[in-house]
Amino acid sequence: MSTSREPISNQTEYDLRGGHAPPGRTLPxxxxxxxxxxxxxxxxxxxxxxxxxxxxxxxxxxxxxxxxPALSAGPTQASxxxxxxxxxxxAPAVSxxxxxxxxxxxxxxxPATGASRGSTRGVSASTGSTWRDS
Amino acid sequence: xxxxxxxxxTAAWRPVRADDGVAVAxxxxxxxxxxxxxxxADSLTAVSAAVGDELRRLDAQASxxxxxxxxxxxxxxxxxxxxxxxxxxxAVEVALAAARWTHGxxxxxxxxxxxxxxxxxDFAAMDDDAEAAAGEPWPAPGYWFxxxxxxxxxxxxxxxxxxxxxxxxxxxxxxxxxALRACGHPGGVLVSLGGDIAVAGEPPLGGWPIVVTESxxxxxxxxxxxxxxxxxxxxxxxxTVRQWRQGGRQVHHIIDPRTGVPAMGPWRTVTVAAATCAxxxxxxxAAIVAGEKAESWxxxxxxxxxxxxxxxxxxxLGRWPEEEGALVRVPGPRMDVPRPQxxxxxx
Numbered sequence: 001m002s003t004s005r006e007p008i009s010n011q012t013e014y015d016l017r018g019g020h021a022p023p024g025r026t027l028p029x030x031x032x033x034x035x036x037x038x039x040x041x042x043x044x045x046x047x048x049x050x051x052x053x054x055x056x057x058x059x060x061x062x063x064x065x066x067x068x069p070a071l072s073a074g075p076t077q078a079s080x081x082x083x084x085x086x087x088x089x090x091a092p093a094v095s096x097x098x099x100x101x102x103x104x105x106x107x108x109x110x111p112a113t114g115a116s117r118g119s120t121r122g123v124s125a126s127t128g129s130t131w132r133d134s
Numbered sequence: 135x136x137x138x139x140x141x142x143x144t145a146a147w148r149p150v151r152a153d154d155g156v157a158v159a160x161x162x163x164x165x166x167x168x169x170x171x172x173x174x175a176d177s178l179t180a181v182s183a184a185v186g187d188e189l190r191r192l193d194a195q196a197s198x199x200x201x202x203x204x205x206x207x208x209x210x211x212x213x214x215x216x217x218x219x220x221x222x223x224x225a226v227e228v229a230l231a232a233a234r235w236t237h238g239x240x241x242x243x244x245x246x247x248x249x250x251x252x253x254x255x256d257f258a259a260m261d262d263d264a265e266a267a268a269g270e271p272w273p274a275p276g277y278w279f280x281x282x283x284x285x286x287x288x289x290x291x292x293x294x295x296x297x298x299x300x301x302x303x304x305x306x307x308x309x310x311x312x313a314l315r316a317c318g319h320p321g322g323v324l325v326s327l328g329g330d331i332a333v334a335g336e337p338p339l340g341g342w343p344i345v346v347t348e349s350x351x352x353x354x355x356x357x358x359x360x361x362x363x364x365x366x367x368x369x370x371x372x373x374t375v376r377q378w379r380q381g382g383r384q385v386h387h388i389i390d391p392r393t394g395v396p397a398m399g400p401w402r403t404v405t406v407a408a409a410t411c412a413x414x415x416x417x418x419x420a421a422i423v424a425g426e427k428a429e430s431w432x433x434x435x436x437x438x439x440x441x442x443x444x445x446x447x448x449x450x451l452g453r454w455p456e457e458e459g460a461l462v463r464v465p466g467p468r469m470d471v472p473r474p475q476x477x478x479x480x481x
Contacts, residue, residue, distance in 0.1 A: 089320040091173065092155025094338040097360055098171040099158075100345040101405055102329035103372030 147182045156338060163189050164197070164302070166328030170313065173338065177317045184316035185309045185325055192305040195222040196297050198245065205295055209245060213291035223285045229300045231471040232416035233277035239420035239431075241274040241391035245294025248389060274391035298387075303369055303415030306332035310411075332367040332411035341461050346440060348374055348403050357442060359458060366464040367411025371418035372403040388422050399425025403442040406432070407454070409467040416469065436465050 147159040150169070157175035159182055161168045168189065172181045197203045204222050229242035250272045281288040289295065306325050310332035313323040322335035324342050333342050341362030348357055373388055373396070390397045404421040408414035417437055421428040429451060432439045438452035450456050453463035
């Protein structure tokens with residue numbers, strides 16, 4: 001007996017769940033088409049998601065000024081000083097410089113944790129290890 | 135006799151300010167001024183202890199001017215194979231990475247050249263009135279002679295290591311990371327080792343405000359500029375400081391490894407912002423050494439930089455802002471610091 005003569009209502013449940021037809025039974029043309037379309041839609045959606053993810057990852061790495069994942073860049077607009085009191089955990093607005101980048105200044109007498117060797121030219125001892133830098 | 139202070143002793147730090155929700159403190163160490171800034175302000179004690187601990191470790195590992203440091207003990211011998219501490223191994227690896235990245239414009243084998251020029255001791259101990267004896271220039275043998283495999287270091291005979299172009303920047307990076315751990319979350323820290331600055335965690339709104347200047351802390355000359363740094367590090371190199379006389383002429387501490395004599399390019403001061411302070415430190419030194427080619431080299435790296443010429447002319451490169459108080463854009467890491475692999479002779 002041909003499956004195509006069977007009432008569709010008998011097949012709808014497992015067909016629309018995506019199940020396979022029982023052995024020896026053939027799905028009617030309309031149901032088979034529906035399954036095909038749905039399968040294609042699923043694959044298209046999956047490909048779209050993968051594509052969006054890959055594009056996002058690539059763009060994140062390529063954007064100039066990207067600062068890496070470990071450190072948060074925070075807001076880029078400086079806020080005016082004299083704001084309302086900070087909520088707990090809120091980054092402060094700092095109005096005046098907290099440090100200076102300079103060529104390394106020598107600070108005579110700056111203490112160190114360890115000993116420095118006396119000079120080979122008659123200076124008896126140093127006051128701390130000084131770093132050659134830039 | 136030197137007065138030794140335990141840098142972990144939080145009482146040794148001098149409070150500078152505690153306003154705007156940020157606490158700032160200073161310490162004289164490593165022969166220069168160390169400054170930390172932290173928010174929330176109540177974590178200052180924990181942060182200063184963490185930073186002091188990192189500085190003490192760095193000093194014991196990589197200071198060329200401490201006879202008992204690890205690097206001094208290695209330099210005291212005439213080459214050989216050494217099993218070194220993880221901290222020194224990292225410092226050497228970063229120095230080698232900087233040398234590769236800059237094509238030898240900075241080079242850790244420059245130790246003998248510095249000694250020949252008279253920079254053979256703590257700079258603070260160098261007598262202003264005395265002249266260093268003139269010696270023949272000693273070009274750096276070349277970083278490629280150094281072999282590093284994890285913690286095994288092989289140094290050829292006659293090579294003196296000097297990690298000055300990267301170690302202080304690395305120290306600032308290490309200290310900032312340790313400070314952030316001590317600070318907790320949310321929070322942010324800034325660590326400045328004599329002007330080499332690293333930041334970590336969440337910055338204040340708009341970034342950490344920092345003065346870029348050629349001389350003196352917070353010196354506001356006409357050449358000074360305030361910028362805001364959100365992440366990474368910033369470092370300044372200059373030929374205008376750490377000068378001495380040798381053989382009847384004025385010399386400075388930035389040596390061209392290729393010639394063994396002080397760099398004589400058109401730029402007297404270079405400031406670079408980068409993903410890490412070690413990278414910024416290496417790049418700013420390399421730019422001074424590169425001389426006429428400094429601009430093209432910096433542009434090839436994509437870094438943001440500010441160069442001051444001998445006549446005071448200022449040139450901004452990359453995404454360095456010309457406006458006062460603007461944010462400096464920091465690119466991702468440019469210097470490749472691979473994990474040390476076992477070299478051929480150790481496999």
